[in-house]
Amino acid sequence: MRLATRGSPLALHQTETVAAMLREAHPGLDVETVVVRTRGDRDASAPLDQIGGQGAFVTEVEAAVADGRADAAVHSAKDMPSVMGPAFVLSAVPPRADPRDALVGCALAELPAGALIATGSARRRAQLAYLRPDLVFRDLRGNMARRVAAAGVDGVTAVVVAVAAMERLGWLDRVTDVLDAVDVLPQAGQGAIALQCRADDDRTRALLAAVDDDATHRAVRAERAVLATLGGSCTVPVGALAQPVSANGDGGASLRVSGLVASADGHTMIRRSLDGGDPEAVGAAVARALLDGGGAAIEGFDAGSVGSGAGR
Numbered sequence: 001m002r003l004a005t006r007g008s009p010l011a012l013h014q015t016e017t018v019a020a021m022l023r024e025a026h027p028g029l030d031v032e033t034v035v036v037r038t039r040g041d042r043d044a045s046a047p048l049d050q051i052g053g054q055g056a057f058v059t060e061v062e063a064a065v066a067d068g069r070a071d072a073a074v075h076s077a078k079d080m081p082s083v084m085g086p087a088f089v090l091s092a093v094p095p096r097a098d099p100r101d102a103l104v105g106c107a108l109a110e111l112p113a114g115a116l117i118a119t120g121s122a123r124r125r126a127q128l129a130y131l132r133p134d135l136v137f138r139d140l141r142g143n144m145a146r147r148v149a150a151a152g153v154d155g156v157t158a159v160v161v162a163v164a165a166m167e168r169l170g171w172l173d174r175v176t177d178v179l180d181a182v183d184v185l186p187q188a189g190q191g192a193i194a195l196q197c198r199a200d201d202d203r204t205r206a207l208l209a210a211v212d213d214d215a216t217h218r219a220v221r222a223e224r225a226v227l228a229t230l231g232g233s234c235t236v237p238v239g240a241l242a243q244p245v246s247a248n249g250d251g252g253a254s255l256r257v258s259g260l261v262a263s264a265d266g267h268t269m270i271r272r273s274l275d276g277g278d279p280e281a282v283g284a285a286v287a288r289a290l291l292d293g294g295g296a297a298i299e300g301f302d303a304g305s306v307g308s309g310a311g312r
Contacts, residue, residue, distance in 0.1 A: 100191075258271065
């Protein structure tokens, strides 16, 4: 089994975690890593919406699977555009880590007036600006080590990171404050690892199925349905989080799906939550509720641009 991945320390760690799960599920299986350098890795300075949005971290890795250099791709689920080409399938999603965001450098409640926050995410900026209109933001991209190191340097009071990334790198002790999803809704798929392969590759699909976590997979499907139905341009901040709430009548788990659409400056913030048993149906319903609730009127929103969604 050849697993294609980005070459960042976090991506390599995630891939080795998946490789270990596959070896445990299939004793004797030889698992190799195929490192692919993506556009997002080559250009770590430009804002994501200028270099292809979330696809900047995915396209070249997908290509390695499409042309036979690898059997499957290992992605951070939050990096994947919400609409996949027909040649691919999201074949497995292992158990999810903590999906929430966090601050490194200073707790939210202790941020001084006018504090400078570093983040490359439009979604994070908008929600923090809504909570604290006095905050000032600086764009920050690069690997996790570079981002974490920016806290306390050149006037930066705090840096926003994903809890899951910090946990996987063994850096939870550097986290100053975990942000409640009620205050800062995560990006769709945050904290989850997505395993993608060719739709016609039955052998790989069967092998990957052994490491799939049904609850996580259903949640990610619902969150991706929010993005796919919203469409929206890369400049519009969007968030989504699905969590199991109960068992429905046919024995399946019901999901509570929360979605968010915001203006870039955080002045407009629209949130909706709905429960349902069908991941795609309830995700789409949340997206329509966001649009009907005023999301379609947000400046810069383009309902014809489906699923690019780098307003992370």
